[in-house]
Amino acid sequence: MTYWINTVSRGHVLRGVAGGFTQANHGKPHMLKRMARGDWIDFYSPKTDYPDGPPLQAFTAIGQVADDEVYQEDLDPQFQPWRRAVEFLPCTETPIRPLLDRLDFIVDPSRWGYRFRTGVFAISEHDFEVIRTAMTADSAEVTVVG
Template identity: 70%
Template sequence: MTNWINTVSRAHVERGVRGRFTQANHGKPHMLRKMARGDWIIFYSPRTDFPDGQPLQAFTAIGQVVDDEPYQVEMTPDFHPWRRNVDFLECAETPIRPLIEHLDFIEDTSRWGYRFRFGVFRIDDHDFEVIRSAMTQSVRQETTVNT
């Protein structure tokens, strides 16, 4: 199993969560083909919307790939993006700044945003667990308080 980060605006992540899918790199299939059933994806949103939304800098969703191959859809006559089906976990939007010092994939904390410029990239189990734990902790606490 591989863990991924997909850099996507919050508005696009929200569409993906509602539709139970992900797209990557503006609809291109290359990185989606590298993913396998059971892989985990954490979504990082630098902005609320693309390209001119407000700065956000937060992890906005987490899910697991549930299909075997990318598939293409028609959004408009000129845009046919590739997608993967994803089951999303219940989680809370989580700012990245408190986590920066704990993430191994960030090699230079003064330039922490550099890695996200690649769109989709792999992370190790340690980094996945740091982010997953932060994103699901408040959901677990809320469930405990409400029961």
């Protein structure tokens, strides 16, 4: 099992939660192909909306990959993104800053945002649990602030 972070605006995360899917890297398949059924994904949202939403800097969803292969969605002739089916956990949107000193993937706290520029990346089980615990403590359903 692998644990991932997918860097996606809150607006796109909410569409994924509603539709039971995730996309990555603007609809490209390469990172999604590395995922397997049962892998976990923490969704980090630097902004509320892409490309011009205000800064958010929060974890906005948690889900588990629920299929065996990527699939392509035919939205229109110019945009046919690759996706993975995801089952989302009930959770609460959680700012990243209070978690920075407990996340091992943050190598330089003064430049913590740099790691998210790759879009999708693997993290340790420890880091996943830090985020999951913060997002699911006393959570009955997905709650979005804002």
